Amino acid sequence: xxxxxxxxxxxxxxxxxxxxxxxxxxxxxxxxxxxxxxxxxxxxxxxxxxxxxxxxxxxxxxxxxxxxxxxxxxxxxxxxxxxxxxxxxx
Numbered sequence: 001x002x003x004x005x006x007x008x009x010x011x012x013x014x015x016x017x018x019x020x021x022x023x024x025x026x027x028x029x030x031x032x033x034x035x036x037x038x039x040x041x042x043x044x045x046x047x048x049x050x051x052x053x054x055x056x057x058x059x060x061x062x063x064x065x066x067x068x069x070x071x072x073x074x075x076x077x078x079x080x081x082x083x084x085x086x087x088x089x090x
Contacts (some may be wrong), residue, residue, distance in 0.1 A: 001063055001074065001078070002059065004026070004037075004041050005025070005026060005057035006027055008022070008025060008048060008050035008052060010049065010050055015086075021085055024086070026087075028073050028083040029077065030081050039090065044084060045084065048084065048088075073085055
């Protein structure tokens with residue numbers, strides 16, 4: 001599983017974010033390949049209405065096979081393949 005720190009610009013007003021505002025994210029992608037995980041993170045954020053996506057940090061998280069992680073975001077990514085966590089400020 002990979003964890004990415006990402007900044008992206010909101011394409012429209014949504015939630016706490018205004019159109020054109022840069023938003024910080026942590027994105028968890030349960031995928032074995034770094035390149036593929038980066039592409040998935042980008043696509044999932046675009047699907048949610050964000051553009052100008054910039055990955056600032058990458059981290060591999062090693063998990064034991066079949067282990068359910070106690071962190072809720074990692075556990076969600078294990079279940080559905082990804083988890084997007086937005087922050088309202090840098």
